[in-house]
Amino acid sequence: MGNLQRPRRCLGQGMKSLIRFFVAAGLLAGLAKPFAVEAKPHVVLLSGEKLYDSAVTLPKYAEALEKKFGFRCTTLTRVEKNEFANLDALGQADLVIFYMRRMTLPADQLGQVKRYIESGKPVIGLRTASHAIQNWLEMDKLVLGGNYQGHHKNELHGNASVVPGAKGHPVLNGVGSEFKMGGSLYKNTPLAKQGKPLLTGRVEGHPAEPVAWTHSYKGNRTFYTSLGHKDDFANPQFVKLLDNAVAWCLAKSAKPGASPADVADKYGIEEGKPFRIGVSLFEKMWKTDNLTLLDVRTTPEYKAGHIPGTKWIDWFSPKFADEVAKLDKDKVYLVYCAGGVRSARACKKMSEMGFKYTVDLAPGFNGWKAAGKAIEK
Known part of the structure; x- marks a missing residue:
């Protein structure tokens, strides 16, 4: 085993002592409540490669x-080629930044990584994160939304440029329209369907490749960039990009009043394409984002029980299209039936009618009820 590195915490002992002092002082003064200290996001950074000096x-x-944001940080560096001292910090992480390369993780540590990702919390991948875990290479396409196929020659240097249609995205705020890339250009075309390119890179004699994009897995916010060479970290443009990505990933869940486009971006819903999901994410979207529920079952089915607060339009009704046409086509709709067949057809019909964002509950109301979720009659 190599030298074990203690997880590095950004919040110093002196600050912790000061916080305890204020809390104690408030209590001793007879205050009704102690001095409230807002919890700062906990960012875990995983370094598991040697090519680019991520350690x-x-x-x-x-x-x-x-210094800039006051976050709590834990930096973990691998102690052997294929393992970290421990990954317990993932259990308390609000965001994980992956910078690993072809590590074959022990089963327990791979399980910790997967549990974090399956929780729906945000993920950032840097450069070799596209092939971070040799015994879970699916992470690239599944979680990051990439399609890593190697890279161009190291001696071919080029620039990264903002994708015209991506201008205005929060991750690009303050980032120049074009800047130099520090390392070789990765090949990632084509991205996953939900991948939204923000930057492309080009080297002489070859087509452009996406070098930064957003994605969503389990409703989370994911950002990946094939940048991350040590020279990139010396470039203020890259640092600004990464700062923005951290802030975007940690942004609070959309609240009532957030634009439908923001909600769609949060979950990776593509405009005009029905989004089919399971019970847990359906419930999360309903409760967190105050979205409109639409039940397309028959009258007897609806009266026997439905999700609280649901609008109801019978798919089998000859007036279905007329009734649906009265709804706001720009909103996000959570659509369900008994088992997922009618809702899928309804979402397809609504998309054809110009509705931007439809979400289909795959297991239907039967799956919702079996999971013990809220029902009213």
């Missing part, structure tokens, strides 16, 4: 996050 760049970046 140096990530701890320095963690320090910068502390």
